[in-house]
Amino acid sequence: MDWLAAGWLALAVALSVPGMALLALSQTQHWRKVGTTRSSPRAARPLGWSLTLAALAVCILRDGMSLAALIWPMLVAASAVTVALTLAFVPGALRPLARAVEG
Amino acid sequence: MRITREFHASMTWLHTWLGIALGGVLFAVFWMGTLTVFHLEINRWMMPETRVTLDVDAPLDPVVLPRLAELELDSTTNVSIARPSERSPLVGLFVFGGESRHRLYLDPSTGKEVTRTKTFGASDFFYPFHYSLHISPLGLGYWIVGLAAVSMLVLTITGIFIHRKIFREFFTFRPKKMLRRSMLDLHNLTAVVALPFHILFPLSGILIFALLYFPNAMTSAFDGDREAYLKAMTGYHTPEASGKPGPLPASLDALVARAEANWTERDGQPARADYLRILNAGDADAAVMVQHAFPERQVAMTRGNMLFDAGTGAVLNDFTPLPVHTTLSWIKGAHFVRVDSWALRWLFFLGGLAGSVMIASGLLFWMQARIRKFHEPRGVRVVRALTIGTVTGMVFATAAFMVANRLLPLDAAGLGLDRAYLEVVVFFGAWIVAFVHAGVRGRKAWREQCWAIAAAALLAPCLNWLTTGDDPLAAIGAGQWAIASIDLVLLLSAIGAVLAARRLDTAPVPSREPRRARPAVEPAAAE
Numbered sequence: 001m002d003w004l005a006a007g008w009l010a011l012a013v014a015l016s017v018p019g020m021a022l023l024a025l026s027q028t029q030h031w032r033k034v035g036t037t038r039s040s041p042r043a044a045r046p047l048g049w050s051l052t053l054a055a056l057a058v059c060i061l062r063d064g065m066s067l068a069a070l071i072w073p074m075l076v077a078a079s080a081v082t083v084a085l086t087l088a089f090v091p092g093a094l095r096p097l098a099r100a101v102e103g
Numbered sequence: 104m105r106i107t108r109e110f111h112a113s114m115t116w117l118h119t120w121l122g123i124a125l126g127g128v129l130f131a132v133f134w135m136g137t138l139t140v141f142h143l144e145i146n147r148w149m150m151p152e153t154r155v156t157l158d159v160d161a162p163l164d165p166v167v168l169p170r171l172a173e174l175e176l177d178s179t180t181n182v183s184i185a186r187p188s189e190r191s192p193l194v195g196l197f198v199f200g201g202e203s204r205h206r207l208y209l210d211p212s213t214g215k216e217v218t219r220t221k222t223f224g225a226s227d228f229f230y231p232f233h234y235s236l237h238i239s240p241l242g243l244g245y246w247i248v249g250l251a252a253v254s255m256l257v258l259t260i261t262g263i264f265i266h267r268k269i270f271r272e273f274f275t276f277r278p279k280k281m282l283r284r285s286m287l288d289l290h291n292l293t294a295v296v297a298l299p300f301h302i303l304f305p306l307s308g309i310l311i312f313a314l315l316y317f318p319n320a321m322t323s324a325f326d327g328d329r330e331a332y333l334k335a336m337t338g339y340h341t342p343e344a345s346g347k348p349g350p351l352p353a354s355l356d357a358l359v360a361r362a363e364a365n366w367t368e369r370d371g372q373p374a375r376a377d378y379l380r381i382l383n384a385g386d387a388d389a390a391v392m393v394q395h396a397f398p399e400r401q402v403a404m405t406r407g408n409m410l411f412d413a414g415t416g417a418v419l420n421d422f423t424p425l426p427v428h429t430t431l432s433w434i435k436g437a438h439f440v441r442v443d444s445w446a447l448r449w450l451f452f453l454g455g456l457a458g459s460v461m462i463a464s465g466l467l468f469w470m471q472a473r474i475r476k477f478h479e480p481r482g483v484r485v486v487r488a489l490t491i492g493t494v495t496g497m498v499f500a501t502a503a504f505m506v507a508n509r510l511l512p513l514d515a516a517g518l519g520l521d522r523a524y525l526e527v528v529v530f531f532g533a534w535i536v537a538f539v540h541a542g543v544r545g546r547k548a549w550r551e552q553c554w555a556i557a558a559a560a561l562l563a564p565c566l567n568w569l570t571t572g573d574d575p576l577a578a579i580g581a582g583q584w585a586i587a588s589i590d591l592v593l594l595l596s597a598i599g600a601v602l603a604a605r606r607l608d609t610a611p612v613p614s615r616e617p618r619r620a621r622p623a624v625e626p627a628a629a630e
Contacts, residue, residue: 023273063444077454085276
């Protein structure tokens with residue numbers, strides 16, 4: 001078991017899922033489900049993009065450009081679906097993230 | 104460019120009718136393709152004798168050469184040798200042409216023949232189903248799949264034009280709304296988030312068979328000379344046989360070592376030869392081709408091959424693909440995903456599942472948009488039966504295929520067919536039953552077939568544990584992660600099927616006709 005590769009992948013997931021979550025929360029219809037303010041903080045969207053692009057950097061460090069070009073878009077897709085399902089079924093799970101961005 | 108209402112309507116029309124016409128074929132291609140990602144692992148599940156971890160780097164000579172010495176080889180016999188790998192632990196020895204024809208699988212450490220369960224497995228059933236639908240006459244299957252791939256690209260582009268709120272609804276999924284709305288949400292979600300995937304795969308699929316669809320590229324560039332084309336583009340070349348008998352090569356391992364050293368130096372990373380071919384095996388001018396088909400750390404495939412004279416070991420040809428070939432190989436390699444990345448394989452597996460859900464939810468949405476409370480046109484009923492049979496029916500048939508693999512005795516035969524074909528009979532039999540069931544049960548067939556899938560998907564791993572003793576803990580203990588993963592995915596599929604069945608059970612029936620259909624309904628209601 002290649003622990004280093006597993007670690008990089010875990011880090012990429014840990015960056016892209018919250019990244020996608022923040023991009024979702026930057027949209028008012030999703031923010032209203034978990035946030036206390038009327039509209040989402042201005043920081044949500046740039047922060048979401050930063051985390052998502054950081055995940056790309058991690059993918060490139062892990063596997064090089066050729067494989068990262070295939071892995072990263074799929075990772076983003078999987079993260080987006082995860083966030084969509086979370087918002088649909090257990091939106092409360094995103095409340096801590098919403099609090100963190102408000103503050 | 105402004106998207107006018109007329110343009111939007113025509114995009115919708117094209118998307119709808121292309122989706123209905125080819126949705127069934129597309130689902131089959133996507134579903135079988137998803138399974139094919141792990142075809143080597145599914146093979147291990149279906150042939151328990153191959154659930155072994157062997158020394159894949161053991162020398163080939165003590166295993167292969169004694170076998171070949173026993174056989175009658177002449178100037179036209181070719182021998183194909185598949186070196187074992189982690190995912191495919193046995194040495195494959197295939198002899199064809201000339202007098203003999205053999206297919207042997209050998210333990211790489213002992214050289215003993217391993218008798219595998221007679222099954223087509225995933226590699227010879229799911230995989231060819233994916234690219235040719237098993238329709239061989241005139242190569243029609245390849246053409247139908249090619250047409251579906253082109254349509255998929257058109258569907259993706261028209262879909263982008265239709266879906267006005269592509270960014271606003273990027274994360275939107277409303278499962279508790281009416282089935283029509285939640286199906287459309289699901290269709291949009293699975294389509295948009297994996298958009299690069301949905302473009303890459305049909306495109307790369309078409310490129311893989313490009314010369315089948317456009318043979319003129321070869322014909323015009325090489326004046327129809329297939330031999331010259333093959334030699335220039337792939338390095339494949341069968342030298343002239345002398346007609347005189349000759350001995351087998353002294354050492355295949357020596358040739359493999361020389362080829363690997365050559366490629367390692369060329370690429371700057373370790374290279375491992377995957378396939379060998381002994382051409383004109385019994386001849387004095389026999390040649391050995393060593394291939395580097397599936398590099399471990401590169402997406403691109405077919406990175407080169409070397410041809411050696413079997414007797415003297417002289418290098419007859421040293422083929423390295425040209426840069427343009429490398430680009431094409433990268434695109435094709437993205438589709439085949441033979442690169443050694445479990446992360447990529449699992450992500451593409453999920454992508455394929457997303458694509459299958461996309462197609463199924465699109466078809467379900469279209470059906471729901473046409474439900475009439477009082478009057479259901481016969482056309483809709485026929486299309487619904489065909490749709491259900493193609494979608495849930497095919498998934499059920501797949502589960503039934505795997506159940507049959509565990510239930511059929513090793514020496515099963517009947518109807519003049521051997522065990523492998525009997526499993527295929529079960530697949531198509533279950534599929535036909537699904538179509539009939541859908542025709543008879545109408546709307547209820549969706550959830551009933553989901554329950555059937557759940558039952559079969561639960562039965563398969565249970566039968567695996569009963570017949571082989573490889574329950575997930577035992578499998579992991581023996582290092583057989585593939586087997587444990589397949590059983591786990593089957594169990595998760597059963598749970599998913601139950602959730603889908605329950606969702607379809609409680610789907611609120613629309614109390615009013617869908618707005619677009621109202622004018623058509625009024626005259627019927629007035630009767």
